[in-house]
Amino acid sequence: MAANIIATRIADFLKKYPPFTSLSKEELYHISSEAVVCHFESGDYVFRQGEAGSGNLFVVKEGVIHLERQEEDALVLVDICDEGDLFGVRAMLSGKPYVFHARSAEESLVYALPVALFKPLIESHSQIAMFFAAGLAGGQAGLLDTHTTKRFPYQDSGSLLNWNRPLEKTHGELVWMAPDKTIKEVATVMTDKKIGSMVLCYANGELAGIVTDTDFREKVSTGKASIDAPVSDIMSTDVVTMPLGQPLSNYLLKMLRHKIRHICITTDGKPIGMLSERDLMAAHQNHPVTLVYAMEEASTLKKLTDLRNQADDLIRFYLEQQVSISLTASLATHINDALIRRVIDIALQEVQKKSGAPPVEFTWISLGSEGRSEQLIRTDQDNAIIYDDVNGSTEDKEKVKQYFLQLGGKVNDMLAEAGFEYCPADMMAGNPQWCQPLSEWKQYFSGWIRQPQEKALMLSTIFFDYRRVYGSESLLVQLKDHLKKEIRDESIFLNFLAKNALKNPPPLSFFKNLVVERSGEHRHEFDIKARAMMPLVDIARVLSLDIGQLDEMNTVARYHLLAREEPKRKELYHAAADSYEYLMRIRALNGFTHHDSGRFISIENLGKLDRQILRNTFEPIYQLQQMLELRYQLSYFN
Incomplete structure (x- = not known):
């Protein structure tokens, strides 16, 4: 007994x-x-x-x-x-x-x-x-092979939106024609079959290209090509293909990244069918592409705001259902970009009524977390305008500047109405300091690199994570090339940037308690942004700039690229990527729960399991900080 x-x-x-x-x-x-x-x-x-x-x-x-x-x-x-x-x-x-x-x-x-x-x-x-x-027991972190086990739970097969479900078959049999057929012949078959794209193959079955409804609208109906010409004259040869059997999320991510609406599905390298956005929409209700389409057609700011509010519900649902962070963040970015582009279009229409068309080419860039495609919940704005240099008088240059300042201010105001708060530090396109010609932006970047004082380093951490959302790609390419050259010529800058990356104290005390705020409004709360996320972001940026990698801004993607560049440290880099994804999820869910940025987390409200997972995400931070200390000899930089 x-x-x-x-x-x-x-x-x-x-x-x-x-x-x-x-x-x-x-x-x-x-x-x-x-x-x-x-x-x-x-x-x-x-x-x-x-x-x-x-x-x-x-x-x-x-x-x-x-x-x-x-x-x-x-x-x-x-x-x-x-x-x-x-x-x-x-x-x-x-x-x-x-x-x-x-x-x-x-x-x-x-x-x-x-x-x-x-x-x-x-x-x-x-x-x-x-x-x-997941390494959640004492002294267990890093015990199991990260390639055979997942560090954090992913959605299970019973989820309402199971994006991990593999594509088992395509919708209907593949309809294809030879590239030497006429445009008229191909159009007739597409009309009869009621399909929006046609795969073009050679006699041996190898893929030659693809033609879509868009090609007919832009190249045939405009008179650029005759309907009696071979379809090869208007086909696209750069066909995006993927094998059958991948998770649905992989196909959607590919569409979003390449800004396409059709993917050619292959088996053993031979095309077997087509997958369209419409097919994915049919596979899942509440598909985010539906929201994007509606945003692109919205005629008022109120309609855009209502649609963005719907997107919040969808993003939160994805997070709660353990849909992968890479997919969820990509979808959130795609939705935010669609809203920003539509807002710019509406603002441009208003500016043009008074001041005419844009006088020179320009680019709207997002910065910070949005520039890194990591903004899961709406926070404050970080954006800027780059416009082409003006050859003319001082008066001409001032007129151009005022044009884009007017545009930037209108867009900032409209985004604020849509739920993206004004930046407290005024790092927005409506601020004259951040609405500049390309030559001035090059001078900014050069100045920060050559004189890496505290403010310059702070600005570098914000503006070096940039991404084009609207406008000229060429302007951004030129700025990127300039940045790469400056860092190569002034490599000592990376030592200062590395030192700056270690400014945040470790997230745990000696006794492995979470370091919480000691005073102020957030007393006894854990600052997940400053204590955990920013160290990972800053370290990834330094290491990426060091290898000349300026094309990828996303923190998780940066760590995966670094793992390929440094195979000896790939386990550490993959662990850092996993940790950052978990931190993104927990911050976003905290923000949705409390209707704020999610930055400050009440430790008392976390269960023991969540606290242990959170503590385990910090191990890569310690290892990366130690690596930076040695690699850049930071003991010599005070």
Whole structure:
């Protein structure tokens, strides 16, 4: 009877903590009935480094257990386990000796659970397997191969919007014709078959090109090509192809990135069918492309704002359903870009009524998180205008500047009405400082690089993450080439930028508590942006600029590129990418919950599992900071 009471008490304790929360009452009791209660005085060892595994998994009931690693003559504190924490996992999973000391830092009670009973539960419970795969037990981070397990949970097969579901077949059989057929013949078949695109193949089945409704509108109806000419005259040879069987999200991402509406599906390199945006829309209701189409046709700011509010609901749903962050962020970026472009069109129409067409080419760029395609929730604006240099008098130059300032101000006001708040630091296109000709922007970039003082470094971290949303691509290419040359000529700038990247203190205290704000409005809250996200963003930027990579601004994509450039550090870079994706998700969900930017998180409202996952995301930050310290010899830069 006493044993039954003890087992019940152990089960009642365990069910409060992950991963035991996933077990049934019967499973918990079965494990608890075989558990051993162990008492340790301060300084006692539960096990020592190098000892053979005891056949138990340990859970702290009361007290504190330090996990320590012996390194030559030094004893390194690896982790601190308190109430509800598990340890001894490595030996359980690997069957190898313990790699740490486990020492009681104060009088402690520990439950020893038999591995023989617990190990089968890992195989039968996916949530428990995910717990260990994510490295959520004491001293376990980095235990499993990141290529065979996912560090954070992804959507399961039962999700309402299962973007991980593979494309099993195309809609109907492939309709194709030869490239030497006439435009009229191809158009007739497309009309009869009621299809919006036609794949063109050679006699051996190899792909030659593609023609779409857009080609007929832009090249035939305008008189540029005769209907009796071969269709090869108007076809596109740069056909985007993908193999059958990829997750639906991959096809959608490809469409968004290439700004296309059709993908040719292949098997063994031969075309077998077409996939269109309409097909994807049919696969899922509430498809974001529907919102984008509606935004592109919206005639009023109110309609745009209503549509963007709908998008918030969709983005939040994606986050809650564990749709991948890369897809969710791409969709949010695509929606925001569609809104910004439509706002610029509306503002241009108003400006043109008074001042005529734009006097020279210009580019609207997004900066900061939006420039990196990472803005999941609407925050304040960061944008600028680059326009072509004016050859003329001072008066002519001033007229051009006033034209674009007027446009920038109108767009900023309209975006604010649509829920994108004004930038508190006024880093917006309506500010004369950030509405400049290309030559002035080149001088800005050169000045920041050649005189890397505190303000220059701060501006670099904002303006070097830029992305064209509207207007001339050529202007941005010229600015990018200038930036690349300046960094190559003034490489010492990267040392200062690296030093600046380490300005934020570590996210954890020595005792692995989350470092929270000590005063002010957000006292006792965790600043996830400054403490965790910005260090990862800043480090990725420095390393990318160092290798001359200026085409990709997204932080996760930067780390994946770095992993390919430095194979020896690929595990660290992939871990940094995973951490950043998790931080993006938790911040966005916090923002949606509290109707703010999500930057400050109440630690008290986080469950133990969430706190542990959050702590584990910080390990790559420490390693990257140490790497920067050595690589750029930052001890010499004060």
